[in-house]
Amino acid sequence: MDLIRNLRNVFIVILFGFLMSACATKTKQMGSQLQGDVYTGTDTVEYLAKGVPDRVFFATNESILTTASRDTLRKQAAWLRKNPDINVVLEGHADERGTREYNLALGERRANAAKDYLMTYGISSNRISVISYGKERPVDSGSNPLSWSKNRRSVTVKAN
Amino acid sequence: MFTLPFALKKPIDIPPIVSIELIQITDETNIPYAPKAKKIIEKVKKEKEKLVSEQAPPKKIKKEKPDSIPLPDQKVEKIQKIEEKKQNPEKEDNKIKQVSEFEKEEMFDPNEIAALIDKSKEEIAFTNEKSLEVSQSKDKSMNSKSLTLTEEDALKAQIFGCWSIPLGLPYNENLLVRIKLKLKPDGTVIRTEILDHARMNKPGQGFYKVLAESALRAIKLCQPLRVPNTGYERWKDLQLNFDAREMLEG
Amino acid sequence: MMKKIRLIILTIFLFFPNNVYSLIEVDITRGNLNPLPIAVSPLFSDEKTIENGKKELKLDDIGSEISNIIENNLLRSGLFNPLDKKAFLQKSDIAHLKPRFEDWALIKAQALITGKVSLENEKLKIEFRLWDVLAGREMIALAFTTVPSNWRRVGHIITDKVYERLTGETGYFDTRIIYVSEEGPKIKRIKKLAIMDQDGFNTKYLTLGNELVLTPRFSPTNQMVTYLSYFKNLPRVYLLDIETGLQEVVGDFPGMTFAPRFSPDGKKIIMSFAKDGNSEIYTMDLENRIVEKITNHPSIDTSPSFSPNGKYIAFNSDRSGYQQIYTMKSNGKSVKRISFGKGLYGTPVWSPRGDLIAFTKLHKGKFYIGVMRTDGTGERLLTENYYQEAPSWSPNGRVLIFYRETKSDSEGRGFSAKLWSIDLTGYNERLVKTETDASDPSWSSLLSN
Numbered sequence: 020m021d022l023i024r025n026l027r028n029v030f031i032v033i034l035f036g037f038l039m040s041a042c043a044t045k046t047k048q049m050g051s052q053l054q055g056d057v058y059t060g061t062d063t064v065e066y067l068a069k070g071v072p073d074r075v076f077f078a079t080n081e082s083i084l085t086t087a088s089r090d091t092l093r094k095q096a097a098w099l100r101k102n103p104d105i106n107v108v109l110e111g112h113a114d115e116r117g118t119r120e121y122n123l124a125l126g127e128r129r130a131n132a133a134k135d136y137l138m139t140y141g142i143s144s145n146r147i148s149v150i151s152y153g154k155e156r157p158v159d160s161g162s163n164p165l166s167w168s169k170n171r172r173s174v175t176v177k178a179n
Numbered sequence: 180m181f182t183l184p185f186a187l188k189k190p191i192d193i194p195p196i197v198s199i200e201l202i203q204i205t206d207e208t209n210i211p212y213a214p215k216a217k218k219i220i221e222k223v224k225k226e227k228e229k230l231v232s233e234q235a236p237p238k239k240i241k242k243e244k245p246d247s248i249p250l251p252d253q254k255v256e257k258i259q260k261i262e263e264k265k266q267n268p269e270k271e272d273n274k275i276k277q278v279s280e281f282e283k284e285e286m287f288d289p290n291e292i293a294a295l296i297d298k299s300k301e302e303i304a305f306t307n308e309k310s311l312e313v314s315q316s317k318d319k320s321m322n323s324k325s326l327t328l329t330e331e332d333a334l335k336a337q338i339f340g341c342w343s344i345p346l347g348l349p350y351n352e353n354l355l356v357r358i359k360l361k362l363k364p365d366g367t368v369i370r371t372e373i374l375d376h377a378r379m380n381k382p383g384q385g386f387y388k389v390l391a392e393s394a395l396r397a398i399k400l401c402q403p404l405r406v407p408n409t410g411y412e413r414w415k416d417l418q419l420n421f422d423a424r425e426m427l428e429g
Numbered sequence: 430m431m432k433k434i435r436l437i438i439l440t441i442f443l444f445f446p447n448n449v450y451s452l453i454e455v456d457i458t459r460g461n462l463n464p465l466p467i468a469v470s471p472l473f474s475d476e477k478t479i480e481n482g483k484k485e486l487k488l489d490d491i492g493s494e495i496s497n498i499i500e501n502n503l504l505r506s507g508l509f510n511p512l513d514k515k516a517f518l519q520k521s522d523i524a525h526l527k528p529r530f531e532d533w534a535l536i537k538a539q540a541l542i543t544g545k546v547s548l549e550n551e552k553l554k555i556e557f558r559l560w561d562v563l564a565g566r567e568m569i570a571l572a573f574t575t576v577p578s579n580w581r582r583v584g585h586i587i588t589d590k591v592y593e594r595l596t597g598e599t600g601y602f603d604t605r606i607i608y609v610s611e612e613g614p615k616i617k618r619i620k621k622l623a624i625m626d627q628d629g630f631n632t633k634y635l636t637l638g639n640e641l642v643l644t645p646r647f648s649p650t651n652q653m654v655t656y657l658s659y660f661k662n663l664p665r666v667y668l669l670d671i672e673t674g675l676q677e678v679v680g681d682f683p684g685m686t687f688a689p690r691f692s693p694d695g696k697k698i699i700m701s702f703a704k705d706g707n708s709e710i711y712t713m714d715l716e717n718r719i720v721e722k723i724t725n726h727p728s729i730d731t732s733p734s735f736s737p738n739g740k741y742i743a744f745n746s747d748r749s750g751y752q753q754i755y756t757m758k759s760n761g762k763s764v765k766r767i768s769f770g771k772g773l774y775g776t777p778v779w780s781p782r783g784d785l786i787a788f789t790k791l792h793k794g795k796f797y798i799g800v801m802r803t804d805g806t807g808e809r810l811l812t813e814n815y816y817q818e819a820p821s822w823s824p825n826g827r828v829l830i831f832y833r834e835t836k837s838d839s840e841g842r843g844f845s846a847k848l849w850s851i852d853l854t855g856y857n858e859r860l861v862k863t864e865t866d867a868s869d870p871s872w873s874s875l876l877s878n
Contacts, residue, residue: 080747080751080752080773082706115816115834116791116794116816117752117773117775117791118732118745118752118775118776118789118791118818118819119643119644119818119819119868119869120644120687120688120701120731120732120745120775120776121729121731121732121745121747121752121775123643123657123664123685123687123688123701123703123731124687124701124703124708124729124731125729127684127685127703127706127708128703128706128707128708128729130706131705131706132706135706150662150663150664150685151664151685151703152641155618155641155643156616156617157615157616158616159616159839160614160615160616160837160838160839160840160841160844161837161838161839162815162836162837162838162843166839212526212527212528212529325453326453326455331455334455335455335456335457335459338457338460339457339459339460339461340461341460342457342459342460342461343460343461343462343463343464343465343466343539344460344461344462345465345508345595345596345597346462346464346507346508346852346854346856346857347506347508347592347596347597347598347827348596348597359452385597385598386596386597386598387597388597389595389596389597390597392561392564393460394457395563395564396539396561396563396564397457397460399563399564400539400563413453414453416452416453417452417453417454417455418452418453418454418455419454419455419457420454420455420456420457421457421460422456422457422458423460425458425459426458426459426460426462427854
């Protein structure tokens with residue numbers, strides 16, 4: 020028990036050090052995490068497998084895939100081809116700066132943009148289902164452009 | 180239909196919508212006045228009483244039927260009537276609108292307006308002699324047809340303060356009510372007449388009646404009107420055009 | 430002789446009534462927009478009634494409780510100023526008498542409500558009167574009989590009658606609001622359907638919160654509600670009978686159905702169906718389950734709302750490139766864009782009177798609730814805020830209820846979702862009290878019709 024507490028203290032100290040150094044470069048990082056208003060950072064990104072990011076990001080009110088998004092989706096397609104037993108759900112999301120109903124439609128359109136791209140890389144539509152959460156399931160609660168950019172996303176989730 | 184597992188299984192406990200009977204209790208004229216309030220504010224009260232003896236109740240009392248029935252009995256009767264009706268299931272739907280013949284006579288909507296008009300008539304009768312005398316003595320000295328700007332401003336400012344514009348009025352309708360007044364030299368109102376009172380009964384013009392009533396209240400509240408000291412002949416007949424549109428659109 | 434002169438003058442008087450030629454006219458174009466001062470005298474109840482009220486309804490004094498409901502309703506309407514009861518010179522036991530108007534004029538009341546309550550043998554009887562204090566006249570006198578548990582509704586019905594008589598419009602107090610109750614952190618919000626009286630009382634929860642539920646809407650008969658549920662992670666339109674608790678899927682298509690609303694006759698549901706990245710508007714006849722596709726365009730078409738006569742549909746589409754409001758005939762023909770102002774427009778809702786469409790507008794980072802005529806002219810923005818949307822009309826078309834969210838930091842601190850109401854005039858913006866955070870309000874029709 021003590022050991023755990025000590026370990027945690029050490030961890031907190033290290034984390035604190037990290038944050039201190041992060042602060043110095045924070046503004047710079049903020050800028051580098053957005054291209055236009057599309058999120059390019061990795062804060063919220065999880066991985067389906069090593070080197071296979073699970074999500075792609077969109078510009079405000081857009082469902083067009085960026086170069087980076089297409090790159091991510093090609094990796095996903097390759098991974099799916101290698102793992103033919105795995106089916107996926109594409110979860111489309113929007114930021115909180117829109118009306119609820121329109122955002123549901125927008126999330127659906129985003130997830131389908133990703134689905135279409137996966138299909139052009141040979142993934143059968145039978146393996147992909149799509150769901151939209153609109154603005155209902157943000158990953159970042161913040162009310163600022165960076166948080167919103169993280170929430171405008173389509174996430175590929177293993178279905179089985 | 181089936182019950183889905185994610186909902187509460189039992190029916191939702193919301194009290195049933197039981198229809199509620201509406202009846203009209205009685206005509207106003209049958210009601211005795213409340214006893215005077217305790218003399219909490221002695222002085223004000225005394226002043227007030229003076230005013231009262233000048234204005235309010237006498238007309239009403241005149242109208243009062245000699246054989247007026249005490250109210251409580253009447254009420255019981257009528258509620259019982261409704262209960263009888265209830266036993267007839269076919270009539271259920273009409274319940275809310277059901278009114279006995281007797282009550283129908285006294286339905287306020289149409290009659291209220293009649294009452295307004297009646298009252299003005301009554302008041303004319305009350306004052307006719309006086310105004311005739313006035314018109315007798317007056318020449319056709321009606322050359323100065325308007326109030327001076329200062330006079331008009333004083334009157335306007337006074338009425339602006341008294342007029343509570345009903346905020347619920349539709350802002351996109353014609354919201355002009357023209358009221359003709361007959362005044363005493365001291366600015367007391369002898370008679371009011373709504374010039375377009377026919378409009379009050381038109382369907383879809385319910386708001387007009389509300390507006391007209393608000394204008395009448397304003398005049399009552401402002402009495403005596405701030406009239407010029409001189410030139411009674413000029414302004415003893417006065418028309419006030421209440422127009423709420425500007426206020427409601429803004 | 431005298432008589433003759435009189436006669437002549439009388440004749441002159443008759444021929445030239447009202448001295449038309451000399452009449453001075455004064456235009457009164459201003460008044461005060463102060464709410465009408467009204468005195469709500471506590472409804473009188475005898476000892477037995479008070480006793481029964483304590484026993485059966487757990488109320489200290491049922492008469493004053495009901496008058497509190499009326500007073501609160503009138504106050505929140507913004508059109509009335511209920512006067513402080515402490516200033517009243519007359520007690521409540523004047524219910525069966527004609528008030529001494531001068532006592533009420535003295536405290537500046539222009540209207541007065543009096544009445545009495547009796548509660549005996551499981552029967553609640555209420556009589557009330559509305560008086561014009563300045564004219565010294567009775568304006569309404571009505572009596573109701575009902576079951577005791579309806580006591581709050583009685584207060585609302587009386588308010589409706591008073592409101593109707595003094596404003597010339599039908600009231601909206603004997604109504605309910607259905608909404609989404611929200612709890613928990615922003616990234617994992619728990620949402621339940623909830624229903625309450627228009628004044629925030631009698632809240633009931635209709636779902637347990639296991640599934641995400643959104644956008645409930647009343648049917649015109651008030652008995653049914655249509656809404657979106659993520660039951661089994663399949664976003665579908667459902668129908669719920671609030672009196673029996675029975676539910677069913679109505680939009681079980683291979684894709685997502687959402688944004689449901691009833692047609693004005695309650696016989697159809699209009700909704701969006703999204704598939705392969707395209708949302709279209711459909712109707713479903715609830716009797717024969719026939720589905721009709723109304724729009725046909727590769728853009729997002731959603732948030733449909735029927736006009737009250739059922740002949741037109743307003744909806745939201747981004748076919749121009751951005752979210753705008755369109756109207757069309759109920760068969761999908763004659764599509765016409767009506768929003769041309771700066772910014773994005775969403776959530777069109779046709780007013781019950783049929784002459785206006787309420788909407789949400791997003792412009793330069795601000796959200797507005799506004800109204801425009803059905804051809805898109807006469808746009809008026811009623812309220813501006815960081816985030817607000819989804820207006821719903823009161824049944825008389827005088828008030829809009831909507832929800833508003835506040836800003837939060839990355840941990841979600843500062844976040845809240847609340848219901849607000851505002852008058853069509855843009856005056857009288859008010860928080861609508863709810864037990865939890867709340868969104869997606871939908872106003873019922875009048876219950877007593």
